[in-house]
Amino acid sequence: MLGDDNMVGGSAQHRRMQSEIVLEGLEAEIIAGIIPPGTRLDETGIGDRFGVSRTPVREALHALCARSLAERVPYKGVLVLALSPEHIDQMFEAMAEMEATCGRLASQRMTMSERAELETMHREMNALADAGDYETYEGVNSRFHTLIVAGCHNKDLVALAESMRAKLRPFRKYQLHDRGRISRSCAEHQDIVDALLDQDAQRAGTALRRHLVSAAQEFLLRRKGEVEA
Amino acid sequence: MLGDDNMVGGSAQHRRMQSEIVLEGLEAEIIAGIIPPGTRLDETGIGDRFGVSRTPVREALHALCARSLAERVPYKGVLVLALSPEHIDQMFEAMAEMEATCGRLASQRMTMSERAELETMHREMNALADAGDYETYEGVNSRFHTLIVAGCHNKDLVALAESMRAKLRPFRKYQLHDRGRISRSCAEHQDIVDALLDQDAQRAGTALRRHLVSAAQEFLLRRKGEVEA
DNA sequence: TTTGTATATCTCGTATACAATATGCCGGAA
DNA sequence: TTCCGGCATATTGTATACGAGATATACAAA
Missing domain, CATH: 1.20.120.530 (GntR ligand-binding domain-like)
Incomplete structure (x- = not known):
């Protein structure tokens, strides 16, 4: 019982997932314009850059698409959305x-x-x-x-x-x-x-x-x- | 050239991915009420049911959450949204x-x-x-x-x-x-x-x-x- | 009987291996 | 020289293996 850090007060505190970290990182970079529109987001490359495997990267990319910050083209990759x-x-x-x-x-x-x-x-x-x-x-x-x-x-x-x-x-x-x-x-x-x-x-x-x-x-x-x- | 079914007119025709199929299936079932709100969407179970592995199922579940048809609770699973x-x-x-x-x-x-x-x-x-x-x-x-x-x-x-x-x-x-x-x-x-x-x-x-x-x-x-x- | 703890098991999150598809290059023919 | 076709490579989509965390159960002690 001692050292019990079950801070149940408020909303559940959960360990931050790697996919979340990648998502936030990419989002920030896109918003800041560091990654320009039209760029293809390479799964392996991003994984290396963030020090994680492809799986969490893929989840982050999906989330990016869901927020329509990027667009997924099957078997080709996801592109940072370039808007007319x-x-x-x-x-x-x-x-x-x-x-x-x-x-x-x-x-x-x-x-x-x-x-x-x-x-x-x-x-x-x-x-x-x-x-x-x-x-x-x-x-x-x-x-x-x-x-x-x-x-x-x-x-x-x-x-x-x-x-x-x-x-x-x-x-x-x-x-x-x-x-x-x-x-x-x-x-x-x-x-x-x-x-x-x-x-x-x-x-x-x-x-x-x-x-x-x-x-x-x-x-x-x-x-x-x-x-x- | 014969038998060339590259109908490039309009948007690119791509092979339907399994994750898409699972997504649409689940979405339909949720909307139709076959899967009632509050149900936990078990990744392995759904995978078995659709005959695919966990990976495409996970992608479908993420998409479901993005459309807020379900809610993801870390380390617990995704639940079909039960609305007050x-x-x-x-x-x-x-x-x-x-x-x-x-x-x-x-x-x-x-x-x-x-x-x-x-x-x-x-x-x-x-x-x-x-x-x-x-x-x-x-x-x-x-x-x-x-x-x-x-x-x-x-x-x-x-x-x-x-x-x-x-x-x-x-x-x-x-x-x-x-x-x-x-x-x-x-x-x-x-x-x-x-x-x-x-x-x-x-x-x-x-x-x-x-x-x-x-x-x-x-x-x-x-x-x-x-x-x- | 109740409560606390330990363990067992289940599911999720992540990594990696394999298959399918697109792209680019090179050689050959017109 | 130019165009076409096939092959090689790279990248995505999918499957599986492994580790982390959580819940449930069983057992022991009060």
Whole structure:
């Protein structure tokens, strides 16, 4: 009995599987752009790199495909997904619609403490915007949106919305790197926060949709510029 | 060259992998309710049943978890998801929101031929309702909703909406088995079709949401009754 | 009878061996 | 020179073997 470390409190603590480690590693590398789209993910090579056999690698690759970060072609391999501009556009739209939906519900359902946190974050972001601290801003911004999505209190909608955000994460690193974009972002956030606190479902939805669409526009324009440059 | 069945037109034709076959088999059995929720999916047993080894079975199980038809508990196995009534309620809501979102966009984006097909289906369903052919009605009803979802012309939104529909399919078999429900369904469909053809985004969304919420209510009431009986 | 411990067994996670399939290269013929 | 076909290689898909962890059972002691 002594030395009993059965910490049963909370959710079961389980040993991290190798496949999980590989999955997270690959995901991070893909999202960070270290592995560019179109790359074939070689099972043996990755296994060697992570120091595991092919089996856990294969499981990680399957998971990657399930999250549509990659695509499996039988007997050929799995390729990091290269997305067309049109598809990226669609993904942004899907994310915007998901967050708008969550936000609309959240306006009615957020708890008092969630609303308080929302305001706190918003104020914090205003300060960060003034200070020009883009890195920190981006972090808070991400949590801000996560909080809104979670505010709908529907596990499935949250999961769908977050899955879209995850897919787009690799593309969002381009954004929010100039003062103009950030101050526009803050203004749009103000609108969103107001609507949520006023419990105005309609306005919350449209404000969120508009905000995300405009963010997407900026991204696509910037990317287009990069390609031409 | 003769006997060359490389029909390269369209997407590549590949030999069906065993893991795919197992996946589809299990999925069908789960959806059909042959494998009840809570069942532990034994890897060796399933392998024997399908005549394959554990490896493809494991891949299928992972895919099942990715589609959240089952849940993996490390070192314990994967369990067919047993959903609480509250969660089922949330899933219905998520599906309703997804279809409403798709429908709102579809009202603006459906092609002429899609709109025509929509009307055709609706008329067909009215006839089937009058005839009391519930089985066929259910089939057309499913295609009706699929068509609306697809009408948003956004691959990602369609995928999200369809994933919710897939999750709920096992529960929907209870529905639409009495004349009252069917006639109400038809009336609600009328509203939806009108809004879509009028390109009235707002109304399309609310009509769809209302329709699906009311369907969910019926299901939950019926289920509650069954439990008490 | 009950409880604690030890063992037995079962299943999962991982590694490796084998089979099937695609790709690339090389030689030969037109 | 160019095109075609067959072979070699590499990589994926599948099967099996092995080790780790967990649960269940049996037995002993209180």
